[in-house]
Amino acid sequence: MITVATIVAVTFASWPVYSCWLPSLSAFTLCSLTPVIVAGAVQFGVSQTLIALIILVTTVFILYSGRKLNEMVVNSIITAQNERLVERLRIEIARAEKARRQTEEESERRSKFFAAANHDIRQPLQAMGIYIDILGRRATPQTVPVVKQLALSISAISTLVEQVLTVTRMEFGQMELHPEHVSVRELLEELAEECRPIAEKKGLRLRVSAPPVTILTDVTMVKRALKNLVSNAVAYSDPAKARVPEIVLGARRVESRLVIGVYDCGPGI
Numbered sequence: 001m002i003t004v005a006t007i008v009a010v011t012f013a014s015w016p017v018y019s020c021w022l023p024s025l026s027a028f029t030l031c032s033l034t035p036v037i038v039a040g041a042v043q044f045g046v047s048q049t050l051i052a053l054i055i056l057v058t059t060v061f062i063l064y065s066g067r068k069l070n071e072m073v074v075n076s077i078i079t080a081q082n083e084r085l086v087e088r089l090r091i092e093i094a095r096a097e098k099a100r101r102q103t104e105e106e107s108e109r110r111s112k113f114f115a116a117a118n119h120d121i122r123q124p125l126q127a128m129g130i131y132i133d134i135l136g137r138r139a140t141p142q143t144v145p146v147v148k149q150l151a152l153s154i155s156a157i158s159t160l161v162e163q164v165l166t167v168t169r170m171e172f173g174q175m176e177l178h179p180e181h182v183s184v185r186e187l188l189e190e191l192a193e194e195c196r197p198i199a200e201k202k203g204l205r206l207r208v209s210a211p212p213v214t215i216l217t218d219v220t221m222v223k224r225a226l227k228n229l230v231s232n233a234v235a236y237s238d239p240a241k242a243r244v245p246e247i248v249l250g251a252r253r254v255e256s257r258l259v260i261g262v263y264d265c266g267p268g269i
Contacts, residue, residue, distance in 0.1 A: 007036050025066045121161050128154050163224070177218045184258065185210040188249045191223055195230045199247055203239040204265075206230075210251035215258060226262060233264035241265075 011032040132151050139147045188208045199206040230247065239245030242265035251260045 007032060025070060026063055029063070029066060125154065125158055125161070129158075166224075177221065179216050179218050181214050181216055182219050184213050184215055184251050184260070187219065187222065188226075188251065188260075191226055191230070192249055195227065195234070199230075199234050202234055202237075203245060204234060204237055205246035206249070207246060208249045210249070210260075211253060213251075213253070213258060222260075226260065229262040232269070233262050233266060237264045237266035239265070 011029060132147060132154060135143070136147050136151070185208065188210050192206050192208050196206045226249070230249070233247045237245070237247065245265055247265070248263040249260075250263055251258055253259075
């Protein structure tokens with residue numbers, strides 16, 4: 001009886017170890033208790049029918065109890081995992097909220113800074129433009145080149161300031177586009193007229209090659225993008241090393257699309 005009690009106790013005490021996986025619990029229980037029941041039945045001369053009944057009842061009870069224990073263990077593990085996941089999610093949400101508030105505060109500070117810079121920078125630029133206009137009216141033949149150079153410098157500074165402010169508005173989602181129908185050839189010709197003096201000064205020829213098509217776009221943004229490409233092409237092209245020292249503002253159809261490009265004799269981007 002002590003041996004049987006010990007085996008049964010060890011079997012039941014081992015349930016928590018095997019309860020995480022129900023097949024292992026069933027196999028362990030059957031292997032532990034079946035020999036004990038059979039040995040007891042043989043020793044005391046119990047009939048085979050009674051042995052079978054005892055084994056069946058014991059097995060059903062143990063398996064049912066083991067299944068319930070398995071469900072309890074699995075549910076407790078899942079609950080613990082869910083609690084950890086919820087806690088981790090709570091921490092991540094708090095971090096994301098903190099980062100969002102910091103981003104909003106930083107954006108607001110930058111917005112105020114650029115608004116103030118816009119006002120403070122435009123005022124002296126406008127004043128300089130007025131003074132240069134007055135100088136141009138009173139210029140002598142000797143001072144005309146200087147006045148023109150000053151006007152070009154002021155124009156370049158104004159363009160740079162406008163570009164910085166445009167990028168800022170784009171970052172804050174405040175950029176407003178004004179699409180309109182425009183002739184591609186006229187758009188490129190107008191841009192070429194603006195950039196041709198700079199290109200010719202470096203010994204480069206600037207020409208336009210475009211089909212007579214019309215597109216719907218924001219003229220200012222397209223001209224700004226192309227002007228940056230033309231400026232880079234002029235800056236990095238070496239007419240002395242080129243077979244054809246020229247820059248081409250070109251546009252061509254590609255199926256249902258229109259491709260606009262700046263082709264130069266430099267190393268390329």
